[in-house]
Amino acid sequence: MPGISAKTTEKVAQLLERNHREHHVFFNDIGFTNHLVHHLLVAYAFGSDEVALEAIFDQHAAHQRPMPPALDPPVTHANFEDHLNNRDAYTSYLAFFTKEIDAHGVLDTIRTWVFTGSMLAHVVGGAFHPLIHIGYGVEFSLPEIVAEGLAMAACATNSLENYVPRWPGIDIKELLPLPLAQHTIEHRCAQDLAVDRDALLGVMHAIRMDAVFDFVDAEQGTQSVKLRALGANSRAMRALLSYLGPWQTEKPWMTRDNVNSRYKELYTACVLAYGASGFDNDTKAADDAPVPPAIQFFIMHGLTSSYFVHVLIPHLAIHEAAALIEAHALMLLGHYIAAGRPAIQVDRLMQYASRRTLSSSSAPITQDWATLFKDALAPIDNEHLPKTIRALALGQLLYGQETDGLGDACYKAALATLDAHGKWSF
DSSP: OTTOOHHHHHHHHHHHHHHHHHBOSBOSTTOOBOOHHHHHHHHHHTTOOHHHHHHHHHHHHTTOOBOOOOOSSOOOSTTGGGGTTOGGGHHHHHHHHHHHHHHHOHHHHHHHHHTSBTHHHHHTOGGGHHHHHHHHHHHTTOHHHHHHHHHHHHHOOOTTGGGSOOBOOOOGGGOOOOOOOOOOHHHHTOOOTTOOTTHHHHHHHHHHHOGGGHHHHHOOSOHHHHHHHHHHOHHHHHHHHHHHHHHHHHSOOSSHHHHHHHHHHHHHHHHHHHHSBOOOSOSBOTTSOBOOOOOBHHHHHHHHHHHHHHHHGGGSOHHHHHHHHHHHHHHHHHHHHHTTOOOBOHHHHHTOOOOOOOOOOOOOOSOOHHHHHHHHHSOTTOTHHHHHHHHHHHHHHHHTTSTTSHHHHHHHHHHHHHHTTTOOBO
């Protein structure tokens, strides 16, 4: 977006370096993620000035933990898997991935290590935060942020890890070079008649109606507790994989256009599971104002992380991109089940009529995204709000000119998000 300046670029670089040097990527003992990087970069992208960026840093830095001590011996190629899932190993994994990036570059390091052993499961674990962090590093060309994201992934857990295929280790010298194709927005948005908007929505509807998942609803505890219960139930996981399987095996995945089509199907499911669920039976409040949906926090992370699937796809081989999309889809469905399998009411979203006051200009524009971006930055203590609006704006940018209504759905979901004041349902 317009608004980035030399001064804000210098400021954000200084603040990111301080965070990189001083702070743990997990701010408490149960693995909650340090969101300082995410908030700073989305605010920077939306044009925040130096004062606002400093305020965001201070707000997050106040509750961060210092870096944990390094392990002895350090993480190496030989013992790489020995400390996976161990948050206390963050400093050592960070040092390891920093050296890998220094030696081989960002993209070859990502392709080598994300697709080694169980790392892909780790990247989409932790409520998608490692994927988000790596994606920010790639998008803004920040190698140190990519190193942080890879180290976060190594330390993160995933209750569905056993259901994300493991990859054989590969020497970085064996990586196949990517073709020198220009993956422009126009290329990624090319009409593809193989796109089925309802492909994954149909899977979600079937899951919603299947009583095999009822035990998850009855489970007491947090989303992570419910996700663990799901992953530990082989009968339920077989059912989940049987619903997802036809999308994986009957759809084509062999070309760039195939991958872009499958990405659109994934992104559509993320948008609609996020924005079209959570509506109650009443369409109006007492003052006749529209009632925004109760937006689910972890489904929101499926949406915000799907933005970074889009960022990474052009830099991956086709089979790598396909694996990332499939792994993300599996986790989205897992979080959908753990969130109570809410009804997805697309018609309610498309009929949503916000009373939000937008631009005072009389120019006849159809969608005032600029005002939404500004409003999303206003609550300095809600880092997820601007990330969500930005992820929805991606759909309008990529698909707004198409006739399937996805661009309009993104705008309606953005309005509903702001009308709900960034309050999430857990």
